[in-house]
Amino acid sequence: MRSELFAPEFAESQATGIQKQGSKMCRVGLDGEVFARAGSMVAYQGQLSFDALGSGGIGGFIKQKLTGEGVPLMKVRGRGDLFLADAAQDVHVIDLDGSDGLTINGANVLAFDSSLSYDIRRVSGAGMSSSAGLFNCVFTGVGRIAITTKGQPVVLVVDQPTYADPQAAVAWSSSLQTGVQVNDSFGLGTLIGRTTGERFTLSFAGQGFVVVQASEEPPVSAIGGSGSGQQSGEGGFGGALGGLLGGR
Template sequence: MRSELFSAENLEKEHSQPGLRLQNAKLLKAELNGDFLARTGSMVAYQGQVTFEALGSGGLGKFLKQKLTGEGVPLMRIRGNGDVFLADNAADIHLIDLEPGDALSINGANVLAFDSSLNYDIKMVNGAGMFSNAGLFNCVFSGHGRIAVTTRGTPVVLNVDQPTFVDPQAAIAWSASLQTGYHRAEQLGFGTLLGRTTGERFTMSFAGQGFVIVQPSEEPPGGLAGAGEKKSSGSGGILDNIFDD
């Protein structure tokens, strides 16, 4: 049988060491000898002796935070020996290696899989949460290991070496050490009073040393974005007590 479908670029890629790797731009391959964590429902194929265990959000504390915030990653633990392929509606997949001391704040909807050696928690986005793609809360990953994230299209990674402003629905992840806030981008004027708008009323602001990953797609806010004004102003209340680590 002959077909361009069987060309070398479409054949399964083999490696000598286990771990998370790209099979192609839209398909993640986990060469498994142990375990890792992945978004529930992301498996598209597997070979070998592999088991799947539902974890919810990854522990009681994260489960409670997810119920309160609407943010988090519905997880499954994948164990065994074999090859597992994962995807998310043909989104682009990117690998990020975290080193000790690194921390990444990311919208939970953009998390595909990560090494079990990594730690993650659900935390408030200071100063700009209600305007962010993730809502009032984001997932923060730290430790040593690899994480696979998804974007809708090819992203740009901005180095925050000067005042940086990003459409809140396009910012998917950033260095957790950055200071975040919000900035009114649209100037008030006669046109605004007549109901005219640029569609760019607010942007997220970033300051400090680090990077911001921006995708070329504006997704509607998640989490508590719609309820943020009612439930939290960024200080005080039960949510601050829960998320103030």
């Protein structure tokens, strides 16, 4: 049998751990356990088991209910090959070395090593009364994480005041000082009875990086699980209460 599908670029990766499989898929060469977004499995080989975890432990589940943010998770155990994807979004792999945490919009988390821990926290400056709903997932430890973006992202080096739309900001260095900028002081938020959609922006200061995707779609709450699986694009910056309870 002959086909362009049998070309080397379509062949399965043979590396272990979390790896990119092409540009829109993640392959995990598994011998142990990994955490992945619920509903993101598109194929697997070998002896693997799948356990739904909500948002990762009792504390994380309760916090997700309060904030609307979080990652509907499954724990995958065993030995074999696991293939993950989320609505054909681009996949990127980041290695954490323990020197700094990584803050991520929950809608963009695809999979991460079990050696990493995460918590749900409110962006500094987003008060309880803010309608911006700025909550996010903070990952710490040593390990690898796979994230998704809608389209090719840009990585901004933060060495001067930097601002981004809350739905376009995918991930950033946790050591950065963050805040919420309200852009209505000169009537910018109102144009002939319509808002510009730019009323709230995230501000970043310090030394680090911000990953921005080519999309600013309104967030969809992750409360209650994964929705329609890997096609749902669940998660996002949602909710109106702060991070009061401990995570996983």
